[in-house]
Amino acid sequence: MSTATPSPQTTSLPEEPQRARRKVGLKTTVVYALAALVTLLAWVLDTPADARTTFQFGTSGDLVSIPDIDVPALGFLVVLLVVMLVATGFSVWRWRDRRPMPSWAHVVVGVAFVLAFLTFVGAGRSTVIPMVSLLAGALALSVPLVFGAMSGVICERSGIINIAIEGQLLSGAFMGAVVASAAGSAYLGLVAAPLAGALVGAGLAWFSVSFRVNQIIVGVVLNTLIIGLTGFLFSTVLSDNKELWNSRMPLPRLPIPLLSDIPVVGPVLFDQTILVYLMYALIFGLQFMLFRSRWGLRTRAVGEHPKAADTVGIKVNVRRVWNTILGGAIAGLGGAFFTVGSGLAFGREMSAGQGYIALAAMILGKWNPWGAVMAALLFGFSKNLGNVLSSIGSGVPSELLLMLPYVITILAVAGFVGRVRPPAAEGVPYTKS
Amino acid sequence: MKLELQGITKVFGSLVANDHIDLVVEPGEIHALLGENGAGKSTLMNVLYGLYDPDDGQILLDGSPATFKGPGDAVSAGIGMVHQHFMLVPVFTVAESVALGYEPTGAGGVLRLEEARRRVREISDRFGFQVDPDARIEDLPVGVQQRVEIIKALSRDAQVLILDEPTAVLTPQETDELIRIMRELKESGTSIVFITHKLREVRAIADRITVIRRGTVVGEASPTSTETELASLMVGRSVSLTVDKEPAQPGEATFEVENLSVVAPNGTVLVDDISFDVRAGEILCVAGVQGNGQTELAEVILGIEEPDSGSVRLDGEDLLGKGVKERLRSGIGFVPEDRSTDGVVSSFSIAENLVLDLYDTQPFARGVSMSPAKVTANAEQRTEEFDVRYTSVHDPISTLSGGNAQKVVLAREMSRPLRLLVASQPTRGLDVGSIEFVHRRVVAERDRGTPVIIVSTELDEVLGLADRIAVMYRGRIVGIVDAKGEDGAPVNRDVLGLMMAGVPLEDAQRQAAEHHSVLGAADLGDDGPRPAAEGETRHTSAEGETRHTSAPASTEERP
Numbered sequence: 008m009s010t011a012t013p014s015p016q017t018t019s020l021p022e023e024p025q026r027a028r029r030k031v032g033l034k035t036t037v038v039y040a041l042a043a044l045v046t047l048l049a050w051v052l053d054t055p056a057d058a059r060t061t062f063q064f065g066t067s068g069d070l071v072s073i074p075d076i077d078v079p080a081l082g083f084l085v086v087l088l089v090v091m092l093v094a095t096g097f098s099v100w101r102w103r104d105r106r107p108m109p110s111w112a113h114v115v116v117g118v119a120f121v122l123a124f125l126t127f128v129g130a131g132r133s134t135v136i137p138m139v140s141l142l143a144g145a146l147a148l149s150v151p152l153v154f155g156a157m158s159g160v161i162c163e164r165s166g167i168i169n170i171a172i173e174g175q176l177l178s179g180a181f182m183g184a185v186v187a188s189a190a191g192s193a194y195l196g197l198v199a200a201p202l203a204g205a206l207v208g209a210g211l212a213w214f215s216v217s218f219r220v221n222q223i224i225v226g227v228v229l230n231t232l233i234i235g236l237t238g239f240l241f242s243t244v245l246s247d248n249k250e251l252w253n254s255r256m257p258l259p260r261l262p263i264p265l266l267s268d269i270p271v272v273g274p275v276l277f278d279q280t281i282l283v284y285l286m287y288a289l290i291f292g293l294q295f296m297l298f299r300s301r302w303g304l305r306t307r308a309v310g311e312h313p314k315a316a317d318t319v320g321i322k323v324n325v326r327r328v329w330n331t332i333l334g335g336a337i338a339g340l341g342g343a344f345f346t347v348g349s350g351l352a353f354g355r356e357m358s359a360g361q362g363y364i365a366l367a368a369m370i371l372g373k374w375n376p377w378g379a380v381m382a383a384l385l386f387g388f389s390k391n392l393g394n395v396l397s398s399i400g401s402g403v404p405s406e407l408l409l410m411l412p413y414v415i416t417i418l419a420v421a422g423f424v425g426r427v428r429p430p431a432a433e434g435v436p437y438t439k440s
Numbered sequence: 441m442k443l444e445l446q447g448i449t450k451v452f453g454s455l456v457a458n459d460h461i462d463l464v465v466e467p468g469e470i471h472a473l474l475g476e477n478g479a480g481k482s483t484l485m486n487v488l489y490g491l492y493d494p495d496d497g498q499i500l501l502d503g504s505p506a507t508f509k510g511p512g513d514a515v516s517a518g519i520g521m522v523h524q525h526f527m528l529v530p531v532f533t534v535a536e537s538v539a540l541g542y543e544p545t546g547a548g549g550v551l552r553l554e555e556a557r558r559r560v561r562e563i564s565d566r567f568g569f570q571v572d573p574d575a576r577i578e579d580l581p582v583g584v585q586q587r588v589e590i591i592k593a594l595s596r597d598a599q600v601l602i603l604d605e606p607t608a609v610l611t612p613q614e615t616d617e618l619i620r621i622m623r624e625l626k627e628s629g630t631s632i633v634f635i636t637h638k639l640r641e642v643r644a645i646a647d648r649i650t651v652i653r654r655g656t657v658v659g660e661a662s663p664t665s666t667e668t669e670l671a672s673l674m675v676g677r678s679v680s681l682t683v684d685k686e687p688a689q690p691g692e693a694t695f696e697v698e699n700l701s702v703v704a705p706n707g708t709v710l711v712d713d714i715s716f717d718v719r720a721g722e723i724l725c726v727a728g729v730q731g732n733g734q735t736e737l738a739e740v741i742l743g744i745e746e747p748d749s750g751s752v753r754l755d756g757e758d759l760l761g762k763g764v765k766e767r768l769r770s771g772i773g774f775v776p777e778d779r780s781t782d783g784v785v786s787s788f789s790i791a792e793n794l795v796l797d798l799y800d801t802q803p804f805a806r807g808v809s810m811s812p813a814k815v816t817a818n819a820e821q822r823t824e825e826f827d828v829r830y831t832s833v834h835d836p837i838s839t840l841s842g843g844n845a846q847k848v849v850l851a852r853e854m855s856r857p858l859r860l861l862v863a864s865q866p867t868r869g870l871d872v873g874s875i876e877f878v879h880r881r882v883v884a885e886r887d888r889g890t891p892v893i894i895v896s897t898e899l900d901e902v903l904g905l906a907d908r909i910a911v912m913y914r915g916r917i918v919g920i921v922d923a924k925g926e927d928g929a930p931v932n933r934d935v936l937g938l939m940m941a942g943v944p945l946e947d948a949q950r951q952a953a954e955h956h957s958v959l960g961a962a963d964l965g966d967d968g969p970r971p972a973a974e975g976e977t978r979h980t981s982a983e984g985e986t987r988h989t990s991a992p993a994s995t996e997e998r999p
Contacts, residue, residue, distance in 0.1 A: 105707075299550055299551055299553075300545075300548070300549045300550050300551055301543045301545050301549040301550075301551060302549055304532075304536060304539065304540060304543060304551060305540070305541075305543075307529070307531075307532075308529050308532070308540050311529045311530065311531055311532075312527070312528070312529045312530070314527060315526075315527035315528060315529055315540070316529075316540070316541070317510075317511065318489075318491070318511045318521070318523070318527045319511065319512070319515070319527075319540050319541025319542065319592075320510060320511055320512030320515065320541050321540075321541055431530070439491070
């Protein structure tokens with residue numbers, strides 16, 4: 008009959024602006040208001056008017072020595088309180104517009120809250136607040152978290168849930184220590200650690216891909232196995248001949264010329280071991296490769312929609328296996344930080360749950376390398392804050408301070424992440440129907 | 441390229457999905473593969489695409505045999521496939537999706553995305569697709585996603601393009617657009633294998649038609665055959681294509697929805713301030729493309745979805761705030777859209793599934809225990825009444841065919857005295873015989889004076905069943921029309937099609953008078969509305985996705 012009439016209506020319909028009636032909750036406002044309230048009641052009202060707080064920014068090796076910064080505690084606290092109150096008001100305004108808060112606002116409030124706490128702790132004391140060691144320590148504590156989180160990103164982006172990060176860190180720490188000690192070279196330990204992690208990753212891949220066992224169960228079993236195995240070897244072989252198998256082999260610090268002389272930033276970032284520099288390379292490399300390379304595109308396809316990947320000839324399970332092994336190797340390398348990276352001998356269960364925190368960092372970072380790094384730094388900072396405060400002697404019981412990173416983990420994951428979207432095919436074994 | 445399939449056989453366990461199928465596709469022809477759901481069309485195409493290994497038979501390309509170990513082989517031989525459930529990664533851009541698997545790369549495997557974008561633009565411009573290479577897949581309407589799939593195939597130089605149920609998720613206008621594209625591809629020399637069960641489309645565009653029934657080729661048909669002829673060939677017996685029903689005798693409006701809105705947790709408005717009523721003894725069909733708020737509307741009526749605002753009243757009493765059980769027992773019958781996951785518990789027996797609603801009441805329950813004899817007796821009575829074919833009522837319901845399982849759902853939901861019947865996609869995936877049965881029961885319920893709401897994405901079903909039609913688009917009711925005008929003529933399907941794309945009633949009438957769509961044209965000289973042989977239109981996108989399948993199929997789909 009009549010010929011095809013292209014119907015312009017479908018394409019030229021006036022698209023109305025999206026009327027998203029977002030249900031933005033008051034959660035953010037409540038958290039901000041609580042921060043302000045704590046600042047007011049616990050700290051502002053408790054600080055004498057003439058007390059001063061000293062922040063120390065310099066280190067002994069600086070070319071240009073930076074003087075300590077001395078602030079009137081009460082005045083500074085009030086300024087920080089005002090910042091938090093303004094942010095609270097801002098969030099109410101955004102809420103009425105049904106718009107969520109931008110993430111920089113969280114950072115501002117977080118920094119203000121931490122500064123207020125430090126100001127209060129240092130008020131009227133002779134001790135200074137050592138900012139450089141606070142930050143450097145935070146970075147150090149973040150290193151295994153970052154490696155673990157990068158491992159998680161690689162595995163989960165390709166669809167395998169890697170709960171075994173903990174085991175991979177621990178096996179890396181063990182193997183790094185033993186090989187470094189036996190061979191007499193910290194660098195050889197650094198080569199052995201990823202191999203151990205890769206082995207654990209291979210186990211995870213084997214069970215989850217070939218036998219389609221629940222990946223969380225395999226991961227937990229592997230963790231338990233590694234804890235048991237390293238613990239057993241530690242109390243038998245390693246303690247029988249401590250000199251040979253488990254002597255301390257610290258990696259040397261390699262300060263980068265010029266960069267390491269920058270005040271504050273230099274000693275924190277650029278006076279580190281090769282392991283930390285490898286970490287920097289890994290972060291940038293992974294961020295780039297994941298989103299800009301053929302490997303990354305295929306990896307993400309396999310984790311989001313394996314069947315689609317299969318129909319264009321990508322071997323889904325092969326890719327998952329190799330990525331899981333790669334992820335294991337990266338976590339293993341991170342584990343070396345516990346031993347050769349910090350100049351310690353191996354100790355029983357020395358990873359102490361960092362693998363799980365790394366997993367939380369990955370989720371908080373929304374499966375993005377960069378986000379995961381930020382989250383890992385947050386956790387590292389909160390842990391180190393606890394350490395520094397107990398050494399200053401803040402009056403807060405040290406047991407409570409030890410809880411700090413975990414409290415922050417829970418608050419961060421529950422409060423600020425909101426709805427995150429994991430890779431769609433994560434944890435689902437792929438079989439051709 | 442000439443494609444021949446010779447004696448293709450594929451067996452799954454005891455099921456012979458393809459039994460020595462022969463098929464010849466000439467270069468540059470549109471070859472329709474027609475058959476009911478489960479006839480073996482998709483299996484055959486998956487064999488051709490290298491996803492399944494055939495148990496017997498061979499594939500010839502231009503006369504020489506070819507074996508495909510995987511889709512990669514098929515693609516390099518020049519075969520492209522657009523799957524019914526799109527094989528697109530929702531979070532990728534169009535360029536990334538097209539590049540995947542065949543990435544243009546520079547040193548170190550770094551993607552050259554500019555090259556990928558250029559490819560997309562080139563093909564898109566050639567066929568007038570209007571696809572932005574940088575758009576994210578999940579933000580695109582399904583019709584555009586389908587074009588991305590076609591671009592994917594063409595960018596790999598497909599000479600034979602397989603389209604598996606391509607119109608299942610499209611509006612009538614998008615279908616017209618697809619038909620235009622198919623004709624242009626044909627002009628440029630691409631052969632197209634078009635898998636469908638929709639008779640109207642086959643007649644509109646196919647050059648040749650091969651009909652498959654129960655895994656075997658039952659014949660070839662010419663596009664000039666009538667729909668009745670095609671249907672008989674497809675089903676294997678003569679079928680009635682019309683729903684026999686008397687004019688409705690509607691009474692008072694007993695079911696009313698007022699200013700109802702449903703907002704998803706992420707803020708997307710799924711149902712947007714809609715109001716309508718249904719009178720006793722009439723069927724109101726809610727038409728629209730999948731994912732425009734119909735599912736949520738039905739779920740609000742039953743109480744498994746919370747509305748944001750508005751009211752829902754049955755016989756004057758407000759339903760909101762009442763529990764699902766209370767609503768069911770006060771006389772709402774509900775046939776859910778997804779029978780296998782929401783309609784039955786597939787590991788339970790037929791008898792148990794028949795008392796899912798009343799299992800804890802007399803006579804099925806005695807205190808804390810159940811009375812198996814009563815449950816069995818009930819099952820035997822209901823299955824008799826609803827003509828369910830089974831071996832034993834104690835067999836798991838998963839052993840039943842789709843049609844029989846749906847009859848079980850109907851038998852359960854219609855066994856209570858009803859004050860309202862809500863049925864979503866009641867004939868999806870059913871064979872023609874079951875469709876006739878379901879439609880008869882629905883009409884019978886109407887004739888008993890029950891208000892009935894049918895949610896359907898299938899225009900033919902809507903036209904066959906409805907007394908009034910409400911068209912939904914992006915959560916709103918575009919308009920409500922009587923199924924028959926004052927002169928007794930049925931409402932123009934082009935008008936409905938335009939309304940399904942969001943065009944208001946009056947504009948739709950004007951535009952429909954100016955243009956004839958391809959399928960509307962096929963209407964002329966037609967043998968009237970027919971019951972829909974409805975396909976699986978469930979997922980607007982790929983399987984294994986966490987997406988709520990009922991989010992509007994539009995740019996609002998994801999936050």
